[in-house]
Amino acid sequence: MSVSHQLGARAIAARVQSGELRASDVAQAHLQRIRELDPQLHAFVELWPERALQSAAAIDRAQRSGQTLGPLAGVPVAIKDNLLCQGQISACGSKMLERFVSPYTATAVARLEQLGAILLGRTNMDEFGMGSSTERSAFGPTRNPWQMSHVPGGSSGGSAAAVAADFCPLALGSDTGGSVRQPAAMCGVTGLKPTYGRVSRSGLVAYASSLDCVGVIGRAIEDVALGLQIAGDDERDSTCAKRTVPNYLQELDGRKDLRGIRVGIVREFEEATGDEGIKLAVRTAQEQLRACGGTIVEVALPSVKHAVATYYLLASTEASSNLARYDGVRYGHRTAHTRRLDELYEQSRSEGFGAEVQLRILLGTFALQKGYQDQIYGQATRVRAMLAADFAYAFTQCDVLASATSPMPSFALGSKLQDPIAMYWCDALTVPASLAGLPALSLPCGFAVERLPAGLQLTAPKFAESLLLQVGSVFQQQTNWHLQRPLS
Amino acid sequence: MPAGPFAPDPQDLRRLVKMARLCLTDDQSAELGARMAVILQAFASLQAIDTPATHIENPAPGKPLRDDICGPPLPVSVALANAPRTAADAFLVPRIIEG
Numbered sequence: 001m002s003v004s005h006q007l008g009a010r011a012i013a014a015r016v017q018s019g020e021l022r023a024s025d026v027a028q029a030h031l032q033r034i035r036e037l038d039p040q041l042h043a044f045v046e047l048w049p050e051r052a053l054q055s056a057a058a059i060d061r062a063q064r065s066g067q068t069l070g071p072l073a074g075v076p077v078a079i080k081d082n083l084l085c086q087g088q089i090s091a092c093g094s095k096m097l098e099r100f101v102s103p104y105t106a107t108a109v110a111r112l113e114q115l116g117a118i119l120l121g122r123t124n125m126d127e128f129g130m131g132s133s134t135e136r137s138a139f140g141p142t143r144n145p146w147q148m149s150h151v152p153g154g155s156s157g158g159s160a161a162a163v164a165a166d167f168c169p170l171a172l173g174s175d176t177g178g179s180v181r182q183p184a185a186m187c188g189v190t191g192l193k194p195t196y197g198r199v200s201r202s203g204l205v206a207y208a209s210s211l212d213c214v215g216v217i218g219r220a221i222e223d224v225a226l227g228l229q230i231a232g233d234d235e236r237d238s239t240c241a242k243r244t245v246p247n248y249l250q251e252l253d254g255r256k257d258l259r260g261i262r263v264g265i266v267r268e269f270e271e272a273t274g275d276e277g278i279k280l281a282v283r284t285a286q287e288q289l290r291a292c293g294g295t296i297v298e299v300a301l302p303s304v305k306h307a308v309a310t311y312y313l314l315a316s317t318e319a320s321s322n323l324a325r326y327d328g329v330r331y332g333h334r335t336a337h338t339r340r341l342d343e344l345y346e347q348s349r350s351e352g353f354g355a356e357v358q359l360r361i362l363l364g365t366f367a368l369q370k371g372y373q374d375q376i377y378g379q380a381t382r383v384r385a386m387l388a389a390d391f392a393y394a395f396t397q398c399d400v401l402a403s404a405t406s407p408m409p410s411f412a413l414g415s416k417l418q419d420p421i422a423m424y425w426c427d428a429l430t431v432p433a434s435l436a437g438l439p440a441l442s443l444p445c446g447f448a449v450e451r452l453p454a455g456l457q458l459t460a461p462k463f464a465e466s467l468l469l470q471v472g473s474v475f476q477q478q479t480n481w482h483l484q485r486p487l488s
Numbered sequence: 489m490p491a492g493p494f495a496p497d498p499q500d501l502r503r504l505v506k507m508a509r510l511c512l513t514d515d516q517s518a519e520l521g522a523r524m525a526v527i528l529q530a531f532a533s534l535q536a537i538d539t540p541a542t543h544i545e546n547p548a549p550g551k552p553l554r555d556d557i558c559g560p561p562l563p564v565s566v567a568l569a570n571a572p573r574t575a576a577d578a579f580l581v582p583r584i585i586e587g
Contacts, residue, residue, distance in 0.1 A: 103566050145578050188538055235554060309531035320508065327509070331581050334572035341584045346511035359520050363527065365508040366496065375535065382539035419529050 003029035005166040006485070009075040010249070011168065011221035013116065018073030019063055023056035023074030027118050029192030030076040034120070034167045037487065040143045043152075043162040045081050045170020046164070047121035048088060052076070055118045070116030071226055071249070078162045081125050083109050084203040092205050093125040093137035094353030095156075096332045107237070108172060108214040113232040119294035120168055124159030127354045128323065129176050129207040131155050132426040133416065134183070138357045141413055144187060145486040146451045150410040153183030153426075159217050160187040164486050170227050171217045175207050177311050180215030180403075181442035185405035186454020188444045190472070190482055191217045192224050193430075195462045196437035197241040199474070200234035208318035209239075211311075211434050219441070220482050221472040225249045228465060234406025246466055255470040256477070261469075265296060268304045272428050273404045277448030282404045285445035285456040285475070289402060292474050299394040300399070303387040304432050306405040308424055310387065311431035313367055313380040319357075320364025326352060367439040388436040395461045400471055404429055405455030409448035433459045441468045444481035451486070495525040 003026050015021035032047050038044050038076075059074050079085060082092045084102035091097045105113075113119065126136035135141040142157045144150040144167040153162040155178040156173025160183035163171050173180040175193035184191025192215055206212060216227035217454065225248040232245040265286060273279050290296050328334035328348025335347035347436025350358070367376040407428050416423045433440040438459055445456035456475070460468045476482050501521045505512050512520065544582060564577050573580040 098572050103562070103569065132568035238554060301512075306534055306537060312527070313531060313534070324509070328572060329581055330567075339582055341582050343511070344582055345509045346506075349509055350511045353510075355516075355520070356510070358508075358516075359523055361508045361510065362501075362504055362520060362524060365502045365504050366524065366528075369504070369507065379534055379537070379539065383534060383537055386537075386539060420527055424527075 005029060005033050005433055007169065008220050009072060009169040009218060009226050010076050013073045013226070016059065016063065017069045017431065021074065022406070023059035023063075023118060024053060026074050026118070027052045027056040027076055028281055030120060030168055037165060038167065040148060041145060041161055041165055041447055042140055043158045043165060043167060044078065044121045045091065045124050045139050045158065046089065048119060049236055051088075053120050055113070059116060059118070066313050071229060071469065072170075073116035073373065075117050075170055075330050076120050076168040077112055078120050078123045078159055079109055080159050080171070080173045081122045082129060082174055082205040083172055084205070085109050085119065090122065090205065091139075093139065094128070094352065094354065095138040096169060098138065098333070100215050104203065107200035107234045108230045109203065112227075115206050115229055117170070123156070123162055124298050124386050125158055126155035127357050128205070128319070129155040129179055130319070130356050130360055132178070132182060132423055134158060135413060135417060136354060138354060143413070146188060146453060147410060149412055150184070150452070151413055153406070153410060154184035155179040155183075156215070156217065157183045160184050160189055160191065160350055163187070163189045163217050165221055169219060169315065170223050172227070172443065173215050173217050174204055175213045175215040175434065176211045176272070177315060177434045178427045180217060181186060181430050181440055181455070181457060182406050182426060184217050184442040185220045185457070186410040186453060187218055188453030188481070188486070189217055190221055190224050190444065191215060192228060192465070192468070193433065193440050194228065194231060194465055195241070195439045197239050198231045198439070198463065198465065200232075200237040200240045201299070202234055202236035206322040208315040209322060210318060211315060221476050222252060224241060225252050225469050235450040241463070244461060248466060251466045252473050255474060258287070258289060258292040258471060258474050259466045260296045261400065261471060262398040263289050263294040263296050264299040264401040265395055266299055266301050266304070266394070266401055266403055268301050269403035269429055273407045275408045275448055278404050278407065278409060278454045281446035281448060281454035285404050288475065288478055289438070289471070292478055297398050301387070301390045301394060301432065303383060303390045306383050307387060307432040307435060308428050310380045310383045311427065311435055312424055313363070313376060314384065314388075314435075316360040316364035317367045317377050318364070320361045320368065323353075323357070323361055328352070346382050384435045387432060391432070391436045391438060399440055399460070399467065401459040403457050405442040405457035409452035409454060420465065429457060438462060439465050439468055441472050443475055444484070445479070446481055495528060496521060
């Protein structure tokens with residue numbers, strides 16, 4: 001049976017549930033498309049065709065025997081390379097873990113499978129999530145499906161590119177400082193970073209534990225809503241919130257306009273958005289939110305100008321601690337050239353980690369050394385609290401914030417690799433919500449220039465994912481940016 | 489972050505590299521040191537912010553750690569499955585006591 005690769009997750013699940021489509025045909029069609037087109041893009045690091053087809057066959061058997069199927073029945077999904085999947089390699093884009101076989105499955109991935117999703121394989125990423133372009137992968141860069149000479153954003157660039165190229169309607173990524181939202185914006189797809197603690201981090205390889213979130217990337221908001229059903233408490237993650245998980249898709253279907261919603265425009269975010277094309281696309285999108293019934297209010301986040309420095313110092317300190325576990329003894333790369341234990345640690349780590357990871361480990365070690373802890377780490381922690389207070393005050397004046405996701409569109413491969421500050425500045429508009437633990441959504445809202453998408457970021461108070469998705473849904477009912485495709 | 493004293497000199501850098509359990513060539517050290525200096529300089533403005541009375545929020549308020557109850561341990565074979573070198577039921581490392 002012929003399967004359109006343009007079908008969304010909701011449509012695929014409905015057709016598999018009714019028997020109109022076979023999950024095996026859906027999986028086969030998507031695998032075939034990936035084999036044809038991914039050699040140019042490199043969105044996937046590894047495909048799991050056997051596993052995918054076995055899972056799809058099980059879904060088909062369940063359908064034939066009249067069992068109730070999950071809301072993601074037969075939906076092909078891609079998994080970022082830092083989410084564990086038992087029996088499969090999870091390499092985090094690093095030579096350090098290139099042969100690491102996951103001993104268990106991440107809760108987010110297990111829940112996807114329980115909902116009926118078919119795992120197609122693992123997607124490329126910046127090493128350990130440290131990058132904004134997916135060029136920092138030990139396995140080579142991913143290209144942007146809209147412009148092959150450009151980056152897809154990062155660090156979940158493989159997942160965003162896979163959705164944009166119609167390799168799968170849904171993908172999981174992780175977002176520490178914007179790693180779901182920024183590549184979603186640069187690839188013209190929809191990406192959600194949930195509230196910190198909304199989705200379990202168990203089985204997500206740690207980068208910066210107070211910031212890491214599992215996020216969902218899809219073409220349309222309804223697919224992202226379906227994917228977010230992986231949320232909920234988990235005894236394997238003590239930071240996971242004990243809160244009821246709503247039926248996000250059902251809550252989405254009720255709202256048709258934005259009457260009663262106050263949309264905050266952040267002065268400081270506008271000032272930080274340097275690209276004129278992005279500015280224009282975002283202003284037009286904000287006007288569309290007003291046209292849908294939303295009330296526009298101007299709000300201030302005075303501390304946001306310190307967010308990039310705060311984020312990179314805190315994330316690097318946490319990374320230097322989290323990545324201390326890679327010592328070449330229990331798992332990961334081990335050097336072949338040593339006879340002493342201390343040399344084994346040092347050489348294994350230097351051979352296994354790429355330059356950006358080593359830089360951030362050094363930055364973190366620097367910030368945590370005796371005498372500087374309070375001055376650097378302590379101060380960054382206090383500024384983080386100020387930023388969270390700014391957001392809390394802003395949300396007394398509005399219900400959601402609307403800004404650009406990235407201050408710039410995608411850029412040419414290699415053009416920012418030698419300038420760390422220019423690369424870090426890509427995250428200027430996404431790190432504030434990360435530092436405050438808030439949910440944020442990126443929606444396609446046009447193009448900065450031809451074939452370089454722009455993203456609209458919506459940010460809401462903690463655990464207000466339903467509100468974010470509703471506002472996003474109303475926006476996508478009025479626009480067709482999310483339906484535009486880079487490849488036929 | 490004062491620019492001067494915070495920019496690591498070559499001796500500081502060697503100490504940091506050792507603390508971070510890394511092993512860099514002179515060229516790598518020079519390159520990473522230069523990048524660190526640029527980053528620390530760019531982030532120096534953070535030190536000028538007045539933050540005396542800022543309340544630090546608990547990232548997971550009201551969430552206690554789970555009860556400390558013994559559960560089934562990871563089977564030894566699983567724990568060792570990714571180890572670069574093993575012997576019997578143990579991780580194998582270079583000898584640390586001479587003789």
